[in-house]
Amino acid sequence: MARFIVRRLGLMFVILLLVSMIIFSLVHITPGDPALMMLGQEATPEALEALRERLGLNLPLYEQYLNWVGGVIQGDLGNSIKDNTPVLSILLQKLPVTIQLTVFAFVIALMIAIPAGILSATKKGTIWDYAGTSFALSGVSIPPFFLGILLIFIFSITLGWLPPSGYVEPWVDLKQSILLMIMPAIAIGIRLSAEITRMLRSSMLEVLGADYIRTAYSKGLLGKTVIVGHALRNALIPVVTIGGLQLATFFGGAVITETIFAVPGLGRLVIDGILTRDFPVVQGAVLLMAVVVVIVNFVVDILYSILDPRIKLTGGQS
């Protein structure tokens, strides 16, 4: 286990290094001059040149990259071009918002998906099953941004139950904060929820036909205990994979949803950064997302070995 963790941490470092190169190249390939964006069309060439010099934008690309990565390794993500605040502090300020949204969405997704998946598997061929599978199909098909607009239209404009958009920190006004989070969380979470429902249904159906389920019944256990105590844990093993991968995409999917609901999270930060050619902010935010994806994958692997004792984590060939 320790060997596995060390190996994975080393691998994570390599992956993140590669990711940093890709992010950096992509950001710098994008047309648009940050100096021009900041000073406006009427700026004199001398002023632009001076600004580029100050920002280090006139250095060769590889030098700019090395400077940036060197800083990142020391915990310095550079300063925002726009207002010169350290990127790290901007990220640390936005990250909790996105985490809050993600956790909310994940909880909502699981709250819908686990009962729906179990119901449609155990009551296969009934109205419950059809309801579950139709939900799964439509959930996968609806794009989050469209669902977001639909939700605002129904619950805010027509019914007036929920505030349409905005963000309040939970420690300022908990109730308002939760109300504001419900719709964006649903918009992001419904897709994951649909995927998990589908996966759980099929893996549950497979597990319910297994010999050890018959054994469980033959011991005198009742349906509920058999399903929760014996079937669910086995059925969850493949579901964890999907859940983990999808959780990581929340960070990406949230970009658009956060914009629709005016949630000042990482997604919004990236969009704003791209629009103003604020390279350090975009690089920093995307790198942070990459870190999250890598960590989530790592956690999924650990979860596997907890759920399924047959999986032993080793550090490769031993």
Add this chain to the structure above:
Amino acid sequence: MDNGLLEVNNIQVSFENKKSKLTIVDGLSFNVNKGETLCVVGESGCGKSLTSLSIMGLLPKTGKISGGQIKFKNNIISTKSEREMSKIRGNQISMIFQEPMTSLNPVLTIGKQIIETVMLHEKLNKKEARMRAIEMLRLVGISSPENRVDAYPHELSGGMRQRVMIAIALSCNPELLIADEPTTALDVTIQAQILELMKELQVKMDMGIILITHDLAVVSEVADRILVMYAGKMVEYTTREKLFANPLHPYTQGLLNCIPKLTDEDDGEDLYVIKGSVPSPDAMPAGCRFADRCPIARDLCVSNPPPIVNDDGHEVACWRYTDKWDTEEGGLKNVSESRRIEKVPS
């Protein structure tokens, strides 16, 4: 019937969907006494396993007991609700299955799987239940049970897992144990050990056993009485001594002939084979179901289901042992030509 334990009366097990109904087990009766072993013998698909599942109330969703009744200690259990049955299962009637490799839950320790059963049926706390689990593992011959109790099924061999299954099944001192081909998936040496173990525990616990098998060598060693089934029906039912000394039904005779004998003088002879195959459940013959494979079948057999003849506790379902057989004109009929198939209405 003071030491009677289980009484199965004329049961019928059917599978039904909107379009059709298939009766797999038809009119089966037998009983099991305390401390006695009943072997149920027959080919694959003859309804042995379904019979045992129907006793447990564990038939698949589409199947049901469509006739007859099952009595356990003079209580009818074939009509009991799921909740009532769950109090009997694992407690008074236990079952072990054919596949030890897949019959244990792979994500739970074997200890947990025994403890769960014990705590369900008996008022023991976790610690006591764990003690019982260890004791059970020792009883079924697992060495250092204190350590093995926390092992996962994949850490054990097939024979060990079947021992664990037996430990689970016996953990609440059941009065009846149903063993559905418990040794089929195991090595021959392990088979003998498991059977030996079951025998030993049977004496210790005064338990009735229904052993389902198609292995006549096993039957000849452990059975008190034997029920031979063919295509969902009983063909012969008697004690081990009577059956092996004097098998009456042509099918039973065929089965016994199928066992190769080392003492046979004419070496090099081919193995005996019962020709033909079991009729499909949706096209059961109107008469005797064995008729088209039977070496002595007559017209009578093909068109009329045979009655059950009881000769001093030796039951056999065959026309040959009735008076009608003699009035029927002799000679063998070409059965395959005159075979009539009764189609199930769809």
